[in-house]
Amino acid sequence: MASKIAPLSGFPELLPADRAVERQVVETLSRTFELHGFANIETRVVEPLDRLAKGGEIDKEIYVLRRLQAGDEDGDSGLGLHFDLTVPFARYVLEHAGHLEFPFRRFQIQPAWRGERPQEGRYRQFTQADVDIVGKDVLPFHHDVEVMRVMVDALDALPIPPVSFQFNNRKLIQGFYRGLGLPDVTTAIRTIDKLDKLPAEQVAALLVSDAGATPEQAQRCLELATIRVADTSFVDRVRALGVEDELLDEGLVELAAVVEGCSAGDHRHVSVEANLRIARGLDYYTGTVVEIFMEGYERLKSVGGGGRYDALATDGRSTYPGVGVSFGVSRSLIPLLADGVLAGSRPVPSAVLVAVADEETRAQSTAVATALRARGIPCEVAASAQKFGKQIRYAERRGIPYVWFPGEAHEVKDIRSGDQVAADPADWTPPIEDLRPQVLVKETEK
RNA sequence: GUGGGUAUAGCUCAGCUGGUAGAGCGCUGCGUUGUGGUCGCAGAUGUCGCGGGUUCGAGUCCCGUUACUCACCCCA
Numbered sequence: 307m308a309s310k311i312a313p314l315s316g317f318p319e320l321l322p323a324d325r326a327v328e329r330q331v332v333e334t335l336s337r338t339f340e341l342h343g344f345a346n347i348e349t350r351v352v353e354p355l356d357r358l359a360k361g362g363e364i365d366k367e368i369y370v371l372r373r374l375q376a377g378d379e380d381g382d383s384g385l386g387l388h389f390d391l392t393v394p395f396a397r398y399v400l401e402h403a404g405h406l407e408f409p410f411r412r413f414q415i416q417p418a419w420r421g422e423r424p425q426e427g428r429y430r431q432f433t434q435a436d437v438d439i440v441g442k443d444v445l446p447f448h449h450d451v452e453v454m455r456v457m458v459d460a461l462d463a464l465p466i467p468p469v470s471f472q473f474n475n476r477k478l479i480q481g482f483y484r485g486l487g488l489p490d491v492t493t494a495i496r497t498i499d500k501l502d503k504l505p506a507e508q509v510a511a512l513l514v515s516d517a518g519a520t521p522e523q524a525q526r527c528l529e530l531a532t533i534r535v536a537d538t539s540f541v542d543r544v545r546a547l548g549v550e551d552e553l554l555d556e557g558l559v560e561l562a563a564v565v566e567g568c569s570a571g572d573h574r575h576v577s578v579e580a581n582l583r584i585a586r587g588l589d590y591y592t593g594t595v596v597e598i599f600m601e602g603y604e605r606l607k608s609v610g611g612g613g614r615y616d617a618l619a620t621d622g623r624s625t626y627p628g629v630g631v632s633f634g635v636s637r638s639l640i641p642l643l644a645d646g647v648l649a650g651s652r653p654v655p656s657a658v659l660v661a662v663a664d665e666e667t668r669a670q671s672t673a674v675a676t677a678l679r680a681r682g683i684p685c686e687v688a689a690s691a692q693k694f695g696k697q698i699r700y701a702e703r704r705g706i707p708y709v710w711f712p713g714e715a716h717e718v719k720d721i722r723s724g725d726q727v728a729a730d731p732a733d734w735t736p737p738i739e740d741l742r743p744q745v746l747v748k749e750t751e752k
Numbered sequence: 753g754u755g756g757g758u759a760u761a762g763c764u765c766a767g768c769u770g771g772u773a774g775a776g777c778g779c780u781g782c783g784u785u786g787u788g789g790u791c792g793c794a795g796a797u798g799u800c801g802c803g804g805g806u807u808c809g810a811g812u813c814c815c816g817u818u819a820c821u822c823a824c825c826c827c828a
Contacts, residue, residue: 312818312819313819314819315819315820315821389828390828418828420826420827420828422825422827423753423824423826425821425822425823426822427827427828428826428827433828434828436828598828607826607827610828611828633828634827634828635828636828638828661786661787663786664786691786692786693785693786693787693788694786695784695786695788696786696787696788697786697787697788698788698789699789702788702789709788711787719788721788721789722789724788724789726787
C-alpha cells in the first residue's frame with residue numbers, strides 16, 4: 307500500500323493507546339488545578355503578530371496565518387499562531403479585565419506552535435499546561451508560593467519519573483550583583499545562565515569582558531551560582547559571601563519561603579531545591595523563577611518552568627502582575643511513551659466485548675451491552691457473528707479484557723486468565739482497574 | 753539557520769565488487785466446521801522516496817530533489 311502519506315516532522319500524532327495516556331495526564335493535571343480553585347480557560351489559537359512579537363520574543367519562529375484566497379496585494383492576515391500560553395493569557399486578561407475578579411487564578415492546557423527544528427522533546431506543535439495567578443496593580447508575594455505549590459502537587463500526582471523543582475529569585479541575583487557593584491546586571495544574568503554549557507573559567511572571563519565585572523566580582527558571581535541546596539541553608543551561605551543589599555535580602559526571604567512552602571508535606575516523587583544559578587533567559591521575570599527537570603531525562607533540559615513577572619500586561623491605567631508556571635505535556639510525555647516508560651493498557655475504552663451468536667440474536671447482545679452501559683461499563687457488540695474463537699481474538703487484539711456470551715445463562719470470560727463464569731447483565735461489574743484503560747508504568751527503578 | 757545520517761512489505765530490517773527482491777514479526781486460511789492465546793502447514797503483500805544520468809542491465813554506481821532523523825542554536 308504505497309502511499310504518499312508521510313509523517314510531518316514536529317507534528318506528533320499519538321495512537322489511541324498513547325492518546326489515552328495523554329488524556330489521563332491532562333485530566334489529572336486539571337483535577338489538581340481545580341482542587342486549588344483555578345478556573346480553566348481556552349484562548350483562541352491566533353494573536354495579532356505585533357502582540358506576539360512584543361517583548362523581544364520575535365525569535366520564537368511564529369507561524370503566520372494566511373488566507374489561501376487572499377491575493378498577493380492583500381498581504382498576510384497579521385495573525386500568527388501563539389508560541390506559548392503566556393502571551394495569549396496576558397491579552398485575555400486585558401481584554402476581559404472588566405469581567406474578571408482579581409487576583410484571577412486560571413489554568414490552561416492547550417497546544418502552541420513554534421517553527422523551530424524538531425527534536426526529541428521539541429516539537430512544532432506541542433501541548434503545555436500553564437497555571438497562573440494575576441493581580442490588578444498588586445499581587446502579594448504569597449501567591450508565588452501558592453502557584454508553585456499547585457504545580458508541585460500536580461506533577462506529584464502524575465505517573466511520571468521523579469521531577470525536581472529548582473528555584474531561584476531574580477531579586478536575589480540582582481541585589482547580589484548590585485551590592486557587588488556590577489555595572490551591567492542584565493548581561494551578567496544572561497552570562498551566568500550559560501554555566502551549564504560553558505566551563506566556569508570561561509563564564510568568568512565573559513563576565514569580565516561582556517558584563518564589565520572585575521575578576522574578583524566574577525569570582526563572587528560564580529560562588530553564588532554554585533550554591534544548590536534542598537533547604538533554606540542557602541541563606542547563610544549567601545550571607546557568608548559578604549554582599550549587602552536591600553533587594554538581595556528581599557530575594558533571600560522570598561526564595562526561602564518558596565522552598566519551604568513547596569517542600570512541606572509528603573511528596574511521592576517531587577523534590578525541591580534552591581539552585582542559585584537558575585536565571586531563565588527571559589527578561590520579564592522579576593522575582594521567583596523556577597525550572598523543572600525530570601529524572602533520567604535531563605537531556606530534555608527543563609520540562610517546565612516559570613516565575614514572577616511584575617508586568618504581565620498593562621492597559622495604561624493598571625498593570626497586571628502575575629506569577630505562574632508551565633509544564634510541557636508533549637515535551638515530557640512523548641519521550642516517555644516512545645521509551646515505553648509509560649504505555650496505555652489498551653487502545654479502546656471497551657472493557658467488554660459482547661459476542662454475537664448469530665445475526666438473528668444480535669438484538670439480545672445489544673440488550674446486554676445496553677444493560678452494561680447503563681451501569682457505566684464501556685462495551686461494544688461484536689462486529690460480526692463469527693466463530694467465537696474469532697470474536698475472542700478480536701477482543702484480544704484490542705486489549706478488551708472480557709468477552710460476554712449471551713444466552714439462556716449468560717457467561718463472561720476473562721480472556722487473560724481464561725476464567726469463565728455465569729453472570730447477570732444487571733449486576734456484573736469488572737474490577738475497577740479493568741473498567742477504563744490504565745496508564746502502565748514500566749518499573750525500571752535504578 | 754548550520755552540519756551529519758537515513759529512505760526496500762503493515763512494522764523492524766537484510767540485500768556483497770551492478771544480473772531483475774528477501775527474513776523475522778504481523779496478517780489471512782487450514783489442522784481444531786461456535787471458545788482465542790501454543791504448535792504445525794499453506795498463502796497474500798512491494799511503482800526498492802521521487803527525478804534524471806552511466807550501463808546490455810541499477811535496490812546497488814553518479815547527480816539532483818523531497819521527506820524523515822540526529823546534533824548545534826534555542827526553548828515547553
